[in-house]
Amino acid sequence: MIKVVIIQAFLPPYRIGLFNALGQFDDIELHIMLLSSKKKNKPEWDNITDNAGFNKHYCKGIHLRLSHERTVHINHDVIKILVKLKPDLIIFGGFNISSFQAVIYSKLAGIPCILWSEATKYTEQNVSYLRYKFRQWIAKKSTSFLSAGKMASDYLNTLLKEKIKKPIFVGYNSVDVNLYQIKKSQISNNDLIHFKKKFSGKVLLFVGQFIERKGVIELFEVYKELYKKQEDINLIMLGSGPMENKLKSYINDYSLKNIFFPGFINQNEIAKYFAVADIFILLSHYDCNPLVIYEALSFGLPIIASKQVGNTPEFVQDGINGFVADYKDITYIEQKVDQILSDDDLLKIFSKNSLLLSKNVSHEKVAKTFYDAIQNTLHFYANN
Template sequence: MNKLLIIGEFPAPYRVEVFADLAKHWSSKVYFEYQQDEKRTAEWLSRVSVDCNILDNPSAKKEFKQDIKNLKSYEAVILYNNCLKNAIILELFCKLKRVPYFINCDGCNDIEESNPLKKALKCFLMRGAAGYFAGGQSAVKYFEYYGANRKRIHLHNFTSLHQEDINKKLLSNAEKNCLKEKIEMTGKFNVVTVGRHIECKGFDIVLKAAEKIGKSVDFYIIGGEPSVENKQYKEAHNLSSVHFVDFLGKDELREYYNAADLFVLMTRGDTWGLVINEAMANGLPVITTKRCVAGVELIKDGENGYIIDVDDTEALVNKVLMLRDNEELCRQMSFANINKMQTNTIDQIAKDHIQVLESFFKKRSSK
């Protein structure tokens, strides 16, 4: 059986599941650069059958060095973020030992590299890959910028969704009203935004828009304890239409998506923005910025949502009011998003990867 060596950034569930599917086809060993939460990592890894190591302890680092020493025993290496230290080391040894390697990129905002030495190194490493997994067109552009062979770039839809996470149809008004009552969503037109209370998420712009719009639209900002600045702004401007909601579990968050009328993400920079996929899968029109890769990839302006400039409060206000006052347009966008998400699943990512790798191994064995 062919052996794979895989290195990723951190063990997010959607990533681990793809690796687990690869492990069903080939003997696979997985390393992650770090973990964000030890307890959650243990819980995620307990659900899948895959050999994982976190490079945050001496034992794992020693094993990683041993695998680099024995790199020729692997038929291929997959690098899921080739900009991190251990991935770069592994990439260099792949070139030195002539071990085929594949590079993944989910998406990218800032493609160009101003430092000529860094760019030269990236080009040197990038051009040697056997293949490239691109999560969208921005990833394709990223690979091409650093000299990747276009014929070796394989496009897939980046997502964290399973089929059961995607609505099959629009909810009826009765179903939405039932959910609103359950979660105490009281507004006539309800906007949801999701993320941590950090500056780049643009919640300050949402608050300014809420102030301009007034009480005809309710805003639900979901993502834990609000920042001091956001809390003070709400209090100072008496924004009773703004509701701060704590972190929610997957099922609870889905109730908010399904009860709401519109999703907004005023990000100042997201490498992807998986909440866009989630909102679309639950039939919400989407307003986001030009700095949200998921939005740029998935939203066609005016058809299933709107793409606006970063920090453009007026544009946000105008688009929210337009959708508030046009129920049929909202409905059309909701329907378009549900349809668009039907094949946007983790399973499909794994299938795409497997198809590429099977083809590669078949060609290699026939030489």
């Protein structure tokens, strides 16, 4: 039996399926160490029951919220819990204080550790010299790596300057693909037709926080240009955030219509919005590997995304299931949205290809990648 400890800042609901699937392997005893019980800017996650089939351990500590998106966790008992658990291998996420503690313990205990990273050159572009050197140190001391995709792997390679080439395993974020498709199938045609009547024509969908980093102003600029050509186009802004009032002022300033703010929607209702949409659009200035891309794939939506979104190389394939652009290129993005909306055959092809790509991000498939990474890392560590 291989005892594996995964260190996470908190337990997001989308990780539960992955961890349950990983825990199903007969020779894996899985422990999840949590630095915090909740995420401050995701209050909707607080009341989600997990029914986890793995062992959870909560670390004591203090949590310093430096910004809307960044919280520093200082946990004094990480090593104490590791000593008690005596794992055979540690997987830790990102570059933080607990990562340092995990590396120190792994060296003292003589066990391998895997750095699990979603960072890309875009998410790390403003990192200071000292923080960059800290990232290099963490990477140098790690036995192997789990990256969330090609862009994350490329960033890891910029950190590594080792004579021995360390293995990098690609483990995407995962979703319950079947669940989304079941939810879509459970919406009756009558309900969908009735819901569709709320929107006068084609529908663009955004899902996420209303913050500058998510490119919401650029999205409104694209919509403004589209609206000049076709006033029956619609935009659904599914989410919330500090920029909501600014976005509503933008609507008034430019006399835009058909922009909807449904507010917080529970998981059972979200399916209707994906089902009614014609295109999903995300123009982030930088983003690791947003889960919503996989959700859009699972509903068979064509996707327009900025090249700064970490999972675009694998899951938004230019001219295959959507288009990729720099978030600043408003004219090009507007042209590509218009191209898809004005060609029903192209829309159907993109939709079909999105569904095919969604099969790569099931919990079971990604859990197998993690399992292989664990086995191969143990072998690599024993022979180097």
